[in-house]
Amino acid sequence: MTAAPEPPFDWDALHTAARDAMSHAYAPYSGYPVGAAATVDDGRVVTGCNVENASYGIGLCAECGLVSQLQATGGGRLTHFVCVDGRGETLVPCGRCRQLLFEFGGGKLLLDTPDGVRTLDEMLPQAFGPGHLA
Numbered sequence: 001m002t003a004a005p006e007p008p009f010d011w012d013a014l015h016t017a018a019r020d021a022m023s024h025a026y027a028p029y030s031g032y033p034v035g036a037a038a039t040v041d042d043g044r045v046v047t048g049c050n051v052e053n054a055s056y057g058i059g060l061c062a063e064c065g066l067v068s069q070l071q072a073t074g075g076g077r078l079t080h081f082v083c084v085d086g087r088g089e090t091l092v093p094c095g096r097c098r099q100l101l102f103e104f105g106g107g108k109l110l111l112d113t114p115d116g117v118r119t120l121d122e123m124l125p126q127a128f129g130p131g132h133l134a
């Protein structure tokens with residue numbers, strides 16, 4: 001007997017989670033709320049929103065909250081990721097956040113982007129990571 005094919009990944013549900021996170025953003029300075037959501041290899045969904053500060057440079061990207069929630073709720077590896085802007089449109093993560101994601105998802109992490117689904121290897125080529133410190 002052959003195994004049943006895997007159902008397609010539910011990107012819509014992840015977008016919904018990212019939009020919900022975005023609705024909690026604190027972005028009074030940029031006026032640019034962001035929400036991020038990712039699945040974990042055990043099936044959990046973790047989310048984050050950007051949290052700005054009167055000291056502008058120390059504002060936290062949505063992905064910072066996401067990786068913090070990942071660790072605080074048991075860790076694991078990220079498998080699928082999406083972030084959205086204030087209109088709920090798919091956004092690309094900033095460069096620093098690609099590095100944050102690399103730590104917890106590696107190059108095979110799948111990101112939904114405005115140009116379609118991409119691996120993190122494609123979005124952050126030749127990434128510096130934990131392997132360099134081994």
Ligand SMILES: O=c1ccn([C@H]2C[C@H](O)[C@@H](CO)O2)c(=O)[nH]1
Pocket residue numbers: 027030032033034049050051052059060061062063083092093094097
């Ligand atoms: O990947 C990104 C890019 C930007 N921002 C936030 C930072 C800042 O609060 C606002 C405008 O740059 O968007 C994120 O949360 N994640």
